[in-house]
Amino acid sequence: MNTGLKSALLLTAISVATIHTGRADTIAAKPPNTKDGQPYSIPTAKTHPIRVFWGDAHLHTEFSFDAGLMGTRLTPEDAFRFARGEEVVSTTGVPAKLRHPLDFLVVTDHSNYLGLPVALREGDPAIVADPAGKKLYDGFKQGGEAGFKLFADLAGSLSSNTPLLDTAPLLKSTWAKSVAAAEKYNEPGRFTAFIGFEWTSMPGGNNLHHNVIFRDSGEKALQVLPLTTFDSEDPEKLWAYLAAYEKKTGGQAISIPHNSNLSGGLMFADKTFGGKPFDKAYAEARAKWEPVAEITQTKGDSETDPSVSPDDEFANFERWDKTNIAGSQDDKPEDQPHNYLRPALTRGLRFEQELGANPYKYGLIGSSDNHTALSMVAADNFFGALPDAEPSPTRLNHAPLLVTKGRKPLPPPSEMASSGLAAVWATENTRESLFDAIRRREVYATTGTRITVRLFAGWDFKQGDAERSDFADYGYAHGVPMGGDLSGAHAGQKPTLVIQAAKDPDGANLDRVQVIKGWVDAQGQTHEKIFDVAWSGDRKAGADGKLPLVGSTVDVDNATYSNSIGAPVLDTAWTDPTFNPAERAYYYIRVIEIPTPRWTTIDSKRFGVALLKTVPPAVTQRAYSSPVWYAPSGT
Amino acid sequence: MTRQTEKKSRVRTLLREPLLQFTVLGGALFLAWPLIQDKVAPPQNRIVITAQQMQRATDYFYQTHLRAPDPDELQPLIEDEIQTEVEFREGLALGLDRDDEIIRRRIKQKLDFMTEDVIEQAKPSDAVLQTYLDGHRDRFGAGPRIVFSQIFLDPSRHGDHLAADGAKLLARLNAGDGRLDYGVDSDTLPVPNDFEATALPDVAAMLGTEFAAALPAQPVGHWVGPIHSGYGMHLVLVREIKPGKPPELAEVRDQVLREYQADRRAEINQEAYQKMRAKYAISIQLPPPAAPDRYKPANAATVGMADDGVPK
Numbered sequence: 001m002n003t004g005l006k007s008a009l010l011l012t013a014i015s016v017a018t019i020h021t022g023r024a025d026t027i028a029a030k031p032p033n034t035k036d037g038q039p040y041s042i043p044t045a046k047t048h049p050i051r052v053f054w055g056d057a058h059l060h061t062e063f064s065f066d067a068g069l070m071g072t073r074l075t076p077e078d079a080f081r082f083a084r085g086e087e088v089v090s091t092t093g094v095p096a097k098l099r100h101p102l103d104f105l106v107v108t109d110h111s112n113y114l115g116l117p118v119a120l121r122e123g124d125p126a127i128v129a130d131p132a133g134k135k136l137y138d139g140f141k142q143g144g145e146a147g148f149k150l151f152a153d154l155a156g157s158l159s160s161n162t163p164l165l166d167t168a169p170l171l172k173s174t175w176a177k178s179v180a181a182a183e184k185y186n187e188p189g190r191f192t193a194f195i196g197f198e199w200t201s202m203p204g205g206n207n208l209h210h211n212v213i214f215r216d217s218g219e220k221a222l223q224v225l226p227l228t229t230f231d232s233e234d235p236e237k238l239w240a241y242l243a244a245y246e247k248k249t250g251g252q253a254i255s256i257p258h259n260s261n262l263s264g265g266l267m268f269a270d271k272t273f274g275g276k277p278f279d280k281a282y283a284e285a286r287a288k289w290e291p292v293a294e295i296t297q298t299k300g301d302s303e304t305d306p307s308v309s310p311d312d313e314f315a316n317f318e319r320w321d322k323t324n325i326a327g328s329q330d331d332k333p334e335d336q337p338h339n340y341l342r343p344a345l346t347r348g349l350r351f352e353q354e355l356g357a358n359p360y361k362y363g364l365i366g367s368s369d370n371h372t373a374l375s376m377v378a379a380d381n382f383f384g385a386l387p388d389a390e391p392s393p394t395r396l397n398h399a400p401l402l403v404t405k406g407r408k409p410l411p412p413p414s415e416m417a418s419s420g421l422a423a424v425w426a427t428e429n430t431r432e433s434l435f436d437a438i439r440r441r442e443v444y445a446t447t448g449t450r451i452t453v454r455l456f457a458g459w460d461f462k463q464g465d466a467e468r469s470d471f472a473d474y475g476y477a478h479g480v481p482m483g484g485d486l487s488g489a490h491a492g493q494k495p496t497l498v499i500q501a502a503k504d505p506d507g508a509n510l511d512r513v514q515v516i517k518g519w520v521d522a523q524g525q526t527h528e529k530i531f532d533v534a535w536s537g538d539r540k541a542g543a544d545g546k547l548p549l550v551g552s553t554v555d556v557d558n559a560t561y562s563n564s565i566g567a568p569v570l571d572t573a574w575t576d577p578t579f580n581p582a583e584r585a586y587y588y589i590r591v592i593e594i595p596t597p598r599w600t601t602i603d604s605k606r607f608g609v610a611l612l613k614t615v616p617p618a619v620t621q622r623a624y625s626s627p628v629w630y631a632p633s634g635t
Numbered sequence: 636m637t638r639q640t641e642k643k644s645r646v647r648t649l650l651r652e653p654l655l656q657f658t659v660l661g662g663a664l665f666l667a668w669p670l671i672q673d674k675v676a677p678p679q680n681r682i683v684i685t686a687q688q689m690q691r692a693t694d695y696f697y698q699t700h701l702r703a704p705d706p707d708e709l710q711p712l713i714e715d716e717i718q719t720e721v722e723f724r725e726g727l728a729l730g731l732d733r734d735d736e737i738i739r740r741r742i743k744q745k746l747d748f749m750t751e752d753v754i755e756q757a758k759p760s761d762a763v764l765q766t767y768l769d770g771h772r773d774r775f776g777a778g779p780r781i782v783f784s785q786i787f788l789d790p791s792r793h794g795d796h797l798a799a800d801g802a803k804l805l806a807r808l809n810a811g812d813g814r815l816d817y818g819v820d821s822d823t824l825p826v827p828n829d830f831e832a833t834a835l836p837d838v839a840a841m842l843g844t845e846f847a848a849a850l851p852a853q854p855v856g857h858w859v860g861p862i863h864s865g866y867g868m869h870l871v872l873v874r875e876i877k878p879g880k881p882p883e884l885a886e887v888r889d890q891v892l893r894e895y896q897a898d899r900r901a902e903i904n905q906e907a908y909q910k911m912r913a914k915y916a917i918s919i920q921l922p923p924p925a926a927p928d929r930y931k932p933a934n935a936a937t938v939g940m941a942d943d944g945v946p947k
Contacts, residue, residue: 050827051841081897085836086774100840122744123737141736184893450840452825469817469828500825505843505865536791567791568866571823 049425055104056375058367063109067371068117071387074373080185091387104192111226115174132165179218188430197226201233205326206264215435216251234273239289258294261302264324265335268344283357292363296420298385304342318417327407346518349584363441363626366420377448379599382418389413393607418599419447441483444625450504457628461496466571483626488633489581509566511550519585533574536567552595554618559597559605566594589625780832782875788868789822808858
């Protein structure tokens with residue numbers, strides 16, 4: 001092609017892209033290197049990741065109908081600026097800043113009624129000209145019970161096929177703003193602003209929410225509109241949407257389920273949304289479009305539940321296990337195994353045995369789900385999940401949220417967890433590199449602190465390998481990282497996991513490192529077992545095989561703790577003593593910190609208000625790695 | 636056809652040309668207007684459909700039809716503009732704009748947009764942006780970048796010998812016998828031993844704030860320690876400090892402009908508002924004390940929660 005023609009085509013492409021993005025300077029990905037060829041960030045010469053990038057893949061702003069109607073006034077731009085480390089003033093007027101900026105953020109406003117609160121607040125002519133919009137507007141303006149009614153009507157309509165008003169024009173214009181904000185703040189090599197949205201499916205008040213993340217720039221993302229649940233509540237339709245997006249644009253996108261703990265047993269129901277048994281195609285599609293799940297966030301932890309894992313002494317952590325997300329249905333004991341990730345991961349093995357594909361092949365991340373546009377999850381710098389729970393002397397005693405007649409109230413703000421974070425082992429801080437790491441599941445979750453966890457699994461690792469100075473080089477060369485697959489054990493071989501875990505350098509020491517193994521036997525019976533594999537001090541397992549607790553240094557009155565117990569770094573090479581090469585298995589790492597004051601305890605001290613009896617004064621923050629899976633060869 | 640009939644026919648054609656008709660009639664109206672206008676309508680009741688409005692109507696037509704309107708298609712568009720304007724004015728005359736929350740908010744919003752336009756369009760000069768960049772170096776990744784190595788001593792492994800072990804190792808490293816083996820000398824930490832040029836925020840992300848704060852003050856060229864971090868103790872060799880220099884404005888112009896505007900936005904909005912507010916004398920009338928139960932049910936109800944589900 002001659003140069004003239006090429007540049008003419010390029011110009012056309014640019015002008016088309018300009019129309020799409022509205023910003024000519026955001027079309028081409030900026031080179032991640034500075035002009036003297038130096039990487040902008042830390043060195044990235046190695047082909048494998050040398051550091052963790054920290055982020056939040058789940059955050060709402062005033063564009064979300066619930067956040068905006070409950071008062072949030074901060075925008076996606078505010079959210080990105082804050083995450084990058086700038087100071088912003090919260091909705092309730094409290095200046096806020098992060099101790100350590102995030103490396104990446106996905107703003108995931110609800111696609112249903114996207115932008116409606118802003119339109120109502122501003123009396124957008126397009127909305128108030130519609131009688132239904134006018135009704136909402138009047139209710140909103142009136143506030144009080146009328147405002148609540150409006151909110152309840154909106155939330156309720158998510159489960160219907162018809163929105164309360166035609167939101168198509170609003171969806172389009174707000175999507176453009178949302179995309180533009182991400183484009184404006186995305187700086188390859190320094191800060192990644194992903195384009196995304198939340199698809200808020202909740203049939204019967206059961207949580208099937210998913211977050212969609214795009215790998216691409218606005219030029220591609222603007223070729224589609226966010227899918228709403230008015231289009232469909234069936235996750236398979238969401239996958240079809242993602243597939244159509246990829247086909248149309250050549251881009252990539254994934255979907256991340258969250259709050260399975262509030263799903264009334266629906267998230268991991270072991271049958272399709274339409275009630276059919278899983279088949280291989282379904283399992284493959286689910287594993288493709290949902291490579292990771294959000295295991296921890298402000299509305300509770302979704303690892304497991306004491307009723308599911310009675311032998312797990314650390315299972316009772318920040319549980320929301322009384323009802324579904326609407327408070328419309330009590331959690332039934334038989335639903336719990338379908339609400340939590342650990343049992344789902346285990347049953348996934350059985351499905352793989354039966355079908356040849358694993359529908360629940362989830363890597364694990366944490367995120368906040370804050371509705372304040374402020375991604376803050378540190379226990380000593382927690383602004384709550386809603387404006388109502390931003391720092392104030394009264395927030396600890398705010399009433400349970402959404403009291404509806406005949407419904408169980410959801411937990412009050414004090415029961416929110418200051419959680420979580422998404423940790424990504426990526427080679428550089430760009431949309432592409434981070435997205436690819438998430439897709440290959442080389443990610444993990446923490447409940448808010450910056451614990452570093454590194455895991456490799458292989459057949460040839462031996463004692464001492466976790467202490468090699470070339471740990472990562474050696475690990476990649478001789479094994480697979482978290483999120484990877486092992487197969488083909490030779491006779492007599494057992495998998496060895498080499499693990500390094502380090503505390504948050506500005507936080508608490510570590511109590512222990514655990515390997516959590518799930519497997520399925522020849523009869524199709526599922527099993528789980530927890531191994532303590534590295535711990536601080538010279539504790540010995542008791543007669544029951546359990547390692548004694550590390551103790552506690554928490555001074556509740558002063559809301560302090562000390563690192564006089566625990567260890568800064570724990571590492572080990574652990575070989576599975578129970579390994580059976582014929583049985584499918586997964587292994588994930590759980591790292592437990594020493595006890596530290598819960599955010600509510602810190603609040604009691606700072607505001608001089610009484611300590612709550614309804615929540616524990618101290619918690620053990622933790623990290624959950626993505627699993628490594630083992631399958632017998634030839635299967 | 637004779638020459639004359641040809642000419643006549645041309646004139647007829649010309650006379651039938653709408654453009655000419657418009658021009659002549661328009662010209663006549665233009666000349667006569669000052670004489671007749673006051674008889675037609677008092678000044679406040681004059682409606683002028685501006686060229687801008689006409690253009691907008693034509694453009695709108697084009698968007699849906701992908702061609703310009705014919706004159707007979709233009710007429711209804713003009714009529715629509717006139718009707719809207721007439722009814723708008725009649726509505727205003729009846730005072731329908733007063734006490735209307737939608738209009739109040741809409742007009743406030745338009746005013747806000749004007750301020751916003753001022754901010755977006757006030758393209759600051761490079762000199763202004765340069766000054767802003769110089770004043771906020773730390774926000775544009777312009778701090779020093781440090782090439783260094785670190786050896787970690789884990790307090791939980793060295794116990795009471797930590798300080799002594801550190802001192803011994805430090806002495807050996809600086810004796811220059813070349814025996815340096817991270818696998819032996821450094822305890823395990825999932826953080827590199829050797830760092831290429833690294834900015835301090837990235838050092839803080841990997842080694843904590845305490846270490847990052849101490850690092851730039853260390854001498855270059857020989858091992859020093861102990862330097863403490865949240866992990867424990869470190870010996871450090873700073874190989875080179877690449878001093879912080881502001882990145883060229885050209886490199887980070889987008890980011891600087893973005894931050895400059897974000898900063899100025901708050902200021903300009905505040906300035907503009909205060910200027911306007913100063914024109915008003917404001918008094919606030921409080922409602923009588925509310926009945927005790929007035930806010931009870933509403934309070935419980937309005938504290939709604941994210942993602943809550945189905946109403947009754």
